[in-house]
Amino acid sequence: MPTIGHIGRYALKYKIGAGGLGTVYAAHDPLLSRLIAIKTLNLEIAPEEREAFNALFLNEARAAGGLSHPHIVTVFDAGVSDSSAYIAMELLKGRDLRQLRQEGWRPTPAQAATIVRRVADALAYAHSKGVIHRDIKPANIFMVGRTQPRVLDFGIARITHQHDGAGDIAAGSPYYMAPEQVRQQPVDRRADVFSLGVVLYELLTGVRPFARKGLNAVFDAVVNAEPAPPSTHRAELDPELDRILMRMLQKSAANRYPDWAELALDLAGIDRKAVVFCGRP
Incomplete structure (x- = not known):
């Protein structure tokens, strides 16, 4: 399957969907050799606000990643790049x-x-x-x-x-x-x-x-x-x-x-x- 881009360590394979807050991609995780879902957040962040936003984002991502329940999507990872913040989660069908x-x-x-x-x-x-x-x-x-x-x-x-x-x-x-x-x-x-x-x-x-x-x-x-x-x-x-x-x-x-x-x-x-x-x- 061709790669359409990268974010963090993940190779983006195809777009699943998009909304007002972000875009969701299917992506390959080379570390664990599996397909996952990546959600990127489409927010315009001023340079002087970037550090505070990153801290807030990662704090919220850690809270979500600490939830383990059969009716809550599993969050694997989160990070920030030069272009956007992203969350890596289980790839669901439906x-x-x-x-x-x-x-x-x-x-x-x-x-x-x-x-x-x-x-x-x-x-x-x-x-x-x-x-x-x-x-x-x-x-x-x-x-x-x-x-x-x-x-x-x-x-x-x-x-x-x-x-x-x-x-x-x-x-x-x-x-x-x-x-x-x-x-x-x-x-x-x-x-x-x-x-x-x-x-x-x-x-x-x-x-x-x-x-x-x-x-x-x-x-x-x-x-x-x-x-x-x-x-x-x-x-x-x-x-x-x-x-x-x-x-x-x-x-x-x-x-x-x-x-x-x-x-x-x-x-x-x-x-x-x-x-x-x-x-x-």
């Missing part, structure tokens, strides 16, 4: 949730519940290690098969927003941000609870709860608008799922689930009823 939704895939309630339960387990583990994601969204949930998620990009939101001058406050993607992120207030694990609630709502109903025209309108909806219960979009959903989602999407962080254990208990209760979580794997 699609992220955003791509699957764009291709027309609509999960069953059981599939949506399984995905969210496993992402919640991954986030609970990360939070126990002191790592908050800050940017949970479909594009950061990679699917290996239809019910095997891998959470991507731990620390990336904090890196980019610190670089943008917002500090360790605002981070995330508009449709999935918690109200405290929109207000540029400090965040904790409950911001991830809110964002995962938005993802679950979208998976169950096919619509975003705070979709509006224009960024300011989206921000206003996140802070002020109460979304319709998901059962109004999909009548067969268990009403108890409405209650769970509405609690995940509370405007005040204090009114959301305080930890993942209580959320898991409520999800398990629906599971036992076998209404929407039938056939739990």
Whole structure:
């Protein structure tokens, strides 16, 4: 396979995808003789800011690299070069949730519940290690098969927003941000609870709860608008799922689930009823 470039010790083989923050390549690791994925960050860094950015980037990469969980992508290495910062991680086969939704895939309630339960387990583990994601969204949930998620990009939101001058406050993607992120207030694990609630709502109903025209309108909806219960979009959903989602999407962080254990208990209760979580794997 031809090489299209190099970064660090890695030989870039082909581009997998690109987004606003970076580009992902398949690359060959000559030390371990295997294909991996390399994500480069596309950020314009002033020379006088480079040293501080590199330190922040490597610190966040070390935190992400210290996470070992079956539903979190494995980070192998990270580094900085003259052209960009990069993260080396396991090469996965599949699609992220955003791509699957764009291709027309609509999960069953059981599939949506399984995905969210496993992402919640991954986030609970990360939070126990002191790592908050800050940017949970479909594009950061990679699917290996239809019910095997891998959470991507731990620390990336904090890196980019610190670089943008917002500090360790605002981070995330508009449709999935918690109200405290929109207000540029400090965040904790409950911001991830809110964002995962938005993802679950979208998976169950096919619509975003705070979709509006224009960024300011989206921000206003996140802070002020109460979304319709998901059962109004999909009548067969268990009403108890409405209650769970509405609690995940509370405007005040204090009114959301305080930890993942209580959320898991409520999800398990629906599971036992076998209404929407039938056939739990």
